[in-house]
Amino acid sequence: MKLLIVIICIGIIWWVEYDRNAYIDSLPKEKRDELIKRQSQMRCSHCLSTDFEVVGMKHNRLLWQCKHCKRIRK
DSSP states (O other): OHHHHHHHHHHHHHHHHHHHHHHHHHSOHHHHHHHHHHHHHOOOTTTOOOOEEEEEEETTEEEEEETTTOOEEO
């Protein structure tokens, strides 16, 4: 039973990642390039890192998460 729960959780995580990547890939080239440029210009206020990744959307805006300290930038 526990193995089934672990497999279901891994499946859900894989599906969320696939869905997020499908959204970013479906954007027009200009919009995708704009997101990449914006990502390279951002700095984390906590650790001053420039490495961010998209973790979701809220109110039609992308949520960015610092790869080092895992804080979400609003």
